[in-house]
Amino acid sequence: xxxxxxxxxxxxxxxxxxxxxxxxxxxxxxxxxxxxxxxxxxxxxxxxxxxxxxxxxxxxxxxxxxxxxxxxxxxxxxxxxxxxxxxxxxxxxxxxxxxxxxxxxxxxxxxxxxxxxxxxxxxxxxxxxxxxxxxxxxxxxxxxxxxxxxxxxxxxxxxxxxxxxxxxxxxxxxxxxxxxxxxxxxxxxxxxxxxxxxxxxxxxxxx
Amino acid sequence: xxxxxxxxxxxxxxxxxxxxxxxxxxxxxxxxxxxxxxxxxxxxxxxxxxxxxxxxxxxxxxxxxxxxxxxxxxxxxxxxxxxxxxxxxxxxxxxxxxxxxxxxxxxxxxxxxxxxxxxxxxxxxxxxxxxxxxxxxxxxxxxxxxxxxxxxxxxxxxxxxxxxxxxxxxxxxxxxxxxxxxxxxxxxxxxxxxxxxxxxxxxxxxxxxxxxxxxxxxxxxxxxxxxxxxxxxxxxxxxxxxxxxxxxxxxxxxxxxxxxxxxxxxxxxxxxxxxxxxxxxx
Numbered sequence: 001x002x003x004x005x006x007x008x009x010x011x012x013x014x015x016x017x018x019x020x021x022x023x024x025x026x027x028x029x030x031x032x033x034x035x036x037x038x039x040x041x042x043x044x045x046x047x048x049x050x051x052x053x054x055x056x057x058x059x060x061x062x063x064x065x066x067x068x069x070x071x072x073x074x075x076x077x078x079x080x081x082x083x084x085x086x087x088x089x090x091x092x093x094x095x096x097x098x099x100x101x102x103x104x105x106x107x108x109x110x111x112x113x114x115x116x117x118x119x120x121x122x123x124x125x126x127x128x129x130x131x132x133x134x135x136x137x138x139x140x141x142x143x144x145x146x147x148x149x150x151x152x153x154x155x156x157x158x159x160x161x162x163x164x165x166x167x168x169x170x171x172x173x174x175x176x177x178x179x180x181x182x183x184x185x186x187x188x189x190x191x192x193x194x195x196x197x198x199x200x201x202x203x204x205x206x207x
Numbered sequence: 208x209x210x211x212x213x214x215x216x217x218x219x220x221x222x223x224x225x226x227x228x229x230x231x232x233x234x235x236x237x238x239x240x241x242x243x244x245x246x247x248x249x250x251x252x253x254x255x256x257x258x259x260x261x262x263x264x265x266x267x268x269x270x271x272x273x274x275x276x277x278x279x280x281x282x283x284x285x286x287x288x289x290x291x292x293x294x295x296x297x298x299x300x301x302x303x304x305x306x307x308x309x310x311x312x313x314x315x316x317x318x319x320x321x322x323x324x325x326x327x328x329x330x331x332x333x334x335x336x337x338x339x340x341x342x343x344x345x346x347x348x349x350x351x352x353x354x355x356x357x358x359x360x361x362x363x364x365x366x367x368x369x370x371x372x373x374x375x376x377x378x379x380x381x382x383x384x385x386x387x388x389x390x391x392x393x394x395x396x397x398x399x400x401x402x403x404x405x406x407x408x409x410x411x412x413x414x415x416x417x418x419x420x421x422x423x424x425x426x427x428x429x430x431x432x433x434x435x436x437x438x439x440x441x442x443x444x445x446x447x448x449x450x451x452x453x454x455x456x457x458x459x460x461x462x463x464x465x466x467x468x469x470x471x472x473x474x475x476x477x478x479x480x481x482x483x484x485x486x487x488x489x
Contacts, residue, residue, distance in 0.1 A: 002345075004402065110267075140269050140271055171267075204259075
């Protein structure tokens, strides 16, 4: 017994598949009993642009977290309208893991998420608006500061504004200064807003 | 007159918090000069007049290219035998012991995957470590596979020829035992060259990853840091399926799987933190 050269080449292992790797075979495998088969199907379906709807559908009923994670990654790679709508739905989920994973996924899709960001920031549910601000944290898009300024200017919910102010402190410019001061007046009785807005103004260099 | 660009204390803190969130690398105050210098270099290269302008551009640039360039400039890429040796110690003292105990009567070989192979120092280093410090190697078979995307570097790894610098951390007794002088270089012994299997693989390519399975331990150190978030996540998910239940992933000291994926369990061994695919995983 000792170190020995591998007897299993990568090519051998490929033959462990039971269904064809075309779209139809993968869609069947996506509903297989074995989680590993579902993970592999979800992973390979990222190469098929027409698979978004099936992935979203599977995500809604999937009970195995490891499969859900792979589906989310594939939806991020596909990044089309159906995929983004599926990710957005997850922001309303009670499952924190799913919600956070969807937020992380949406951060990777600036151009696809941008057209619906306005709508998300006006959602009737303040939690969804907070999650939308969380998406902005790393969304590589030139309008991030504009969206944040709009949130602190208009959003009636203190927690949504607090989340946006924290982020503005990091990435805001002089342009945000007047709205930050206005926010302090709008929430004059909220000590956290006073503190966070002052810190943001200091960081921006406008205090 | 040109205005002197500078990084304020506040800028440094803002950058440090952001960079930690993105990469897991935390710069202490003592690294201020190192960080400032690289930030100023990148500000000059991108024509940014202020830190804030640069920071916003880098964070929200659609391509993410500048963030990647910055990460590359903030990380040092070099490899040598027994780099971060504490992880090898963890392998022999904790990881393999747990695996062997759980495998009970399973006599199939223990499979270790080292990726990226670079010029082979890590894979050969693991082989040496097992032979020297893991007595159970006498009773069990171990396969070491090492992969890289770069075919030139793989050819170099297969040759197993190294300069003095690569061997600087290796005790002299091991250098004498496992290497032969070859001009001003050292050639790794044929026993090791024949034991390690070098293959070409792109870990971000799902199709290529299909063939990499049934591993018990994956060493993937200081690679994921160069990937964007999506590729990192995709690679972690491929590793999950490449591992047997209970298998381990060892990342570089500044990398954290917790920031990439929640698929793995964090295992804090006395020697190192590693990440484990749950035993009950299906």
